[in-house]
Amino acid sequence: MAELIADYQPGYSMEHRFYKDPEIYETEVRNILLKHWILAGHVSQVPNPGDFFLFEFDRESVIVIRTREGEIKAHLNVCRHRGSHICLEKEGNAKLLTCPYHAWSFDLDGNLVAARLMADDFDKSKNGLHAAHVALVGGLVFVCLADEPPSLDGMREDLADVFETFGFDHMKLAASKTFPIAANWKLAVENYQECYHCTPSHQEYAKIHALALAPEKFGELKKDFLETGNSAIRTRESSFYFDRAKPGEEGYQYGRNPLLRGMKSGSLGGEEVAPLLGKIDRHDGGASEFMVGPLSFFLIYNDHMVGYRFVPNSHDSCSCDVFWFVRDDAEEGRDYDLEKLTWLWDITTQADEEIIVNNQKGVDSHYYAPGRLSEMESFEQSFLNWYLTALKGE
Ligand code: FES
Ligand SMILES: [Fe+2]
Incomplete structure (x- = not known):
């Protein structure tokens, strides 16, 4: 396995054994899954x-x-x-x-x-x-099975204002759904890390989120967003994610990105689908990406938050559990409609499930060889770098 890790070529996807070898999976369980929040x-x-x-x-x-x-x-x-x-x-x-x-x-x-x-x-x-x-992060319950779990103190300190602005203490779970995926868990996490696939695979998402745009176009929109966005919602970036996590600390990342012009939320037509979260008093046309550890991801719109958890079940199966959060005093029927709230990430995750399963099928072929990554897959590259180091258990 040390040889396999050393043979990895940065800028490329990984060798097929990482996605199908039960022995590698057992090492992942010991060195990664049981060590993180x-x-x-x-x-x-x-x-x-x-x-x-x-x-x-x-x-x-x-x-x-x-x-x-x-x-x-x-x-x-x-x-x-x-x-x-x-x-x-x-x-x-x-x-x-x-x-x-x-x-x-x-x-x-x-x-x-x-x-x-x-x-x-x-x-x-x-x-x-x-x-x-x-560990509670607002009302979110994180669990870690390590003897000594990595510290979340750095993240809590760094993002205290983010948690307060979005009212992490004042949310409730409105809905959740499990998507079983017949694929290795890393293909699911890698897929979540890149928006290179968004335009071809997620037309509904691409009509709302600027992240689906080519990097140059996205950069323009982001610059504009940082200059004109609602300053009540912090737009700074915090990147200690994965390969940049400090020793003894859990990796996390936070950043706020623009939606396409005129969009308010991750919903049909970009319409608001629930009351504004926390202390937010007007839409800023953005959505935050927040990640904790290797398996838990959040997308924070102004009016709701979506959580994604990738759960490995074995070397060749995992699931993606999607959670929809709204403010805790919102009432279903009066303040939000479950179908409207869950629409975007239900269809998007269904599409992802299919993509990931097809990806595994091809990776299983004798003809699969690591392929070149695009610049729109830079987060995926960070994850792979982090993963290969973590796998060694050092
Ligand atoms: S009482 Fe639990 S296994 Fe016997
Ligand atoms: Fe996707």
Whole structure:
């Protein structure tokens, strides 16, 4: 594998083995997937004590739960007796987490509180559920399974005003949808990183977003946007993403880009589809790209935010989970219509699913060889650089 990594030619796509080799995938799980923060969900999914939902990726199942004290915790869904999954429902409310196999029961904090007919020397206090790290970014719930997760402090400090402007503390999950993709997870993440494919594949998106334009045209529009945009919405760039992340810190990136002239939101006709977020009082004709770690991406319009999470399930399958957030006091039916809110990224992600699956089919061929990247794929290149270093586990 070291040879394969060393053989990578910058400016090109990667060799086919990266996309189909179960051994490489196992290394990715150890060195990448279990070491970074991943979007698990949102606090609005668990409003009451005992409310929980499962966040599942690769072979892992994590119970995200609200405790009696109102805290959000995450426990591995693996019984400390003989390992059965404990929660079998994807979401629900529980007073106790009782294993369906031999009925060991854990409280909402993960402590083992009942284990039938065990020897006197059995110590319940040493058999609590394994904990996953939890971090809240506004109401977004991130989970990390590393012993020592990368720090999010730099990002929190850097983007405090962004989180406040867009009201990250005052959003709710309005809708979500899972798109299973029969392809290696990196093809899905790489596809998300570049808009070279936007014009040929996403006509609806390309009618709204300037990012689909050729770099020169986009540059002109962005310059104009930075000069005339609503200064209440910070337009500066923050790029510590992937290959530029500081040691010990999670990679992230934030930037605001123009929409095409006259567009207000990511919707049919660029119309506003929900009340303005946070402290925004007028449209600036832009949308922010925000990324945390290698799998979680956000697109922040003025009136709603879309989250994308790419979840690897095995070396040859993954899913893209799309989340739509609106301000927490918005009411469905009165302030927003689900169909209008979700329209753009539902059809766009359906199209992406097809593109990615076709990409995998071609990469599987004996005739595939790494191909030259375009300048519109520079973020993808950053991701590949970061990925190859991370894979080494150094
Ligand atoms: S495996 Fe859970 S109680 Fe036995
Ligand atoms: Fe796409």
